[in-house]
Amino acid sequence: MARALSVTREENFPEWYLAVVRDADMAENSAVRGCMVIKPWGWGVWELIQSDLDRRIKETGHENCYFPMFIPLRFLAKEAQHVEGFAKEMAVVTHHRLKTIDGVLQVDPDAELEEPLVVRPTSETIIGDTFQRWVQSYRDLPLLINQWANVVRWEMRPRLFLRTAEFLWQEGHTAHADQAEAMAETRTMLEVYRQFCEEILAMPVMAGEKPENERFPGAVSTYSVEAMMQDGKALQAGTSHYLGTHFAEAQNIRYQTADGQLAFCHTTSWGVSTRLVGGVIMTHGDDDGLRLPPAIAPRQVVIVPMLRDKPEDADVLAYCEALRSALMARHCRFGALRVLLDKKPLKSADKRWNWVRRGAPIIVEVGPRDVAAGNVTFMRRDRLRDGDKVLAQTAEQAAFVESAGDLLDAIQANLFAEAKSRFDANIRSDLKSFEAIVAYFGASAEDELDGFKGWVRVSWSRPSGAALARVEEQLKAYKLTIRNAPLVQPPQHDACVFTGAPGVEDILLARAY
């Protein structure tokens, strides 16, 4: 049986990715450059991501708020280091009215704003302005805030979910009395992201600290969770920043200490975005389309009735309705089962393959013979084929209903295990020189598509400033970047592969999205 997509991962990974996004009905490009339309199936995944992560954010003591999407230009001018990192890519509102002039609708030249407004690329500056009013005393601390919002960064090479001009995210912003507490917050949220990625997205990640040159503009330290895509590239899945007192000083976020002194707050910020959906696709997708972990599948079990415009259709439909009701009363680890009976006026084979491409974890087909025997025939999307052959199982209806929750839990665990063994098997730590790394990744960046390359773990001496810039240049020639220094480090390190100096930590090198 041919694969359900027109292109395989091996043939062309970037095209395969776009084929999954399209054929799984996740999203599409809009008429606005770089901005996507998220379709119902893709949006359903994002809603489930939001719902679970929101719970985790609240359980760690944060409250949701909402801040304006527009940022006055002067706010950005306050934090020079911050704006330097973003200045090249913002949407700027300069006028507040359109007008029909000589029959043509256009920007009203008389309606120029006194001060341009920037559509938030991130909200540190506008939230800082608010924090400065909310924080007066040590009693107001810690201030633990999150918002779900759309943000805009003008992207030159947009790609659905991975890099879009407008994207959706949550951004946490907190203020603390001292560095220790702010750093603990930064690490707590990194760990929330790690657990969320692994437990809910079934996507293994490496948590670690970014090198100096990869820090968030204005941050003292930036941490990330990095996931490995099936082409071996890294995807930065979430970041958590300790901002020191930089933003507090720029925005005058001060508090009175218990002994009456004035002190600047230590702030943090952290976020994940709709990019996670791209990560899920490139972690779990196969040549038949998407495979969704049950935790984030808008429909975990889809029932396709095999109708033939014959009298027995009524029996098939009644059987399916009863099956749906029975399944909806069951639970898996992630709550009550989400079940769809697909009654659309399409051929059942077409519907089956639509759900394969969309990645529904369990697809049930019911025909007259199943009804007669009291059976169901179903496919596990995580184990769709044996070689080229599509696998279907038959079970007695009551037994299937009874075990459906456990089966979904097993699918979730299986998808994680599969991704985790690929993740673990593809981080090489036996390349001890820069030459060996170059030989592994190919003599030049031109060989990028020449087979699967994973990540490389090496020791380095953590060079800074100009020395780090040289390392960056050296890596860039091979399209490599430093992903992070994993939190868990070995007791000893090799010599630095870049400088030959004694190594002080291990870092991960990879090509990346």
Add this chain to the structure above:
Amino acid sequence: MARALSVTREENFPEWYLAVVRDADMAENSAVRGCMVIKPWGWGVWELIQSDLDRRIKETGHENCYFPMFIPLRFLAKEAQHVEGFAKEMAVVTHHRLKTIDGVLQVDPDAELEEPLVVRPTSETIIGDTFQRWVQSYRDLPLLINQWANVVRWEMRPRLFLRTAEFLWQEGHTAHADQAEAMAETRTMLEVYRQFCEEILAMPVMAGEKPENERFPGAVSTYSVEAMMQDGKALQAGTSHYLGTHFAEAQNIRYQTADGQLAFCHTTSWGVSTRLVGGVIMTHGDDDGLRLPPAIAPRQVVIVPMLRDKPEDADVLAYCEALRSALMARHCRFGALRVLLDKKPLKSADKRWNWVRRGAPIIVEVGPRDVAAGNVTFMRRDRLRDGDKVLAQTAEQAAFVESAGDLLDAIQANLFAEAKSRFDANIRSDLKSFEAIVAYFGASAEDELDGFKGWVRVSWSRPSGAALARVEEQLKAYKLTIRNAPLVQPPQHDACVFTGAPGVEDILLARAY
């Protein structure tokens, strides 16, 4: 006991409103003109509004999506009637980069967009562009879509929640094969809004059709639910529009019928916004602050421990923790109880009054005497006072826990009943001439604040065009508007109060937000 707010409804209703928004920690103005910061308590209310309404929208067959926030200028130019209604109030993005020139951060003059982008004031045009691609055949219909999003309309006189430049809403957009189906959809969603307002917000509304001059730009007919605020003014709480084929024609949304013809779709749109929060405040608030219906109270029961920095504090806290756990295992009509134990380092009296102002439905205070007796002392926020005296009840702990769910249901019902009797009592239908209406509302618009004025129900001949414009002018002189023609109409009508011609329907006149 003095009231908890610095201004009463009677003294100055607009100032009272702002005092509630501020003292109940709902929202505040930001540094960006017309844009508000929604604070955690206000956001919690909005989250609960979203959650319940989203369920109703999904139960009626709609799927959520997300569309870009930017709309190309040419899209707006396509629908002349539509843009005419909005042209005066949009945020326009003209540039995509900032740059530091001569040390000053400014809009980069070299980064002008080829085509200006408008921040969506509503999404008919951008969604229509998508529908035109999604709809090919009658099999694709109906197409039933909703999105939760931020939108921007430049407001000259912003007011927190009621009229802000950026606001949050849901906007439903649907496409249908014919008028009958599209009209049924329009009415279904109006009814969803009516039920939602009454059951969840405990806010009585009148559902009806807007007159021609109050239609949404580009609509064939517009329906609304109108709520009555405590100053007698009307608040348009939600709208539902039948758009005919106007947008379909402008955007070429066509489908192939079963017999192979091409036909334009009939479309609808409908929405409610964060303005509902303002409606809740002005429906239920009193001179002690907000009163929240339990269905949308982020915390339905707040426990305030009376701590005195003494050894018995530990017993009080332990007792409160046990009470919280017991309450959290209980349910009311709106799900598991949402309970907070307020341990903030403030005086218990201050905390109590904070929660009174914020409108928590039940406020429990626990002191050493309650612990000793196994009691709780609590206040119902909906019946806080008898005259000036604040009412507190004492109950045996287990009995209180047992009945807490029922008590919350009773508070929800009581708030609705109170609002409903005020609503019913203040729609006058005995004013049979325009002179009588003028006499009721006061000789001129200058008398606006001169005591409470409700709504007036009169018959009219439904004039159109210039005749309707004259009626509008006539009403405007007294700051009156036609709110809607209620769906339920009497069998017969009086003569039109404006023209003297035979009446064809009853309409509601009111001052409005």
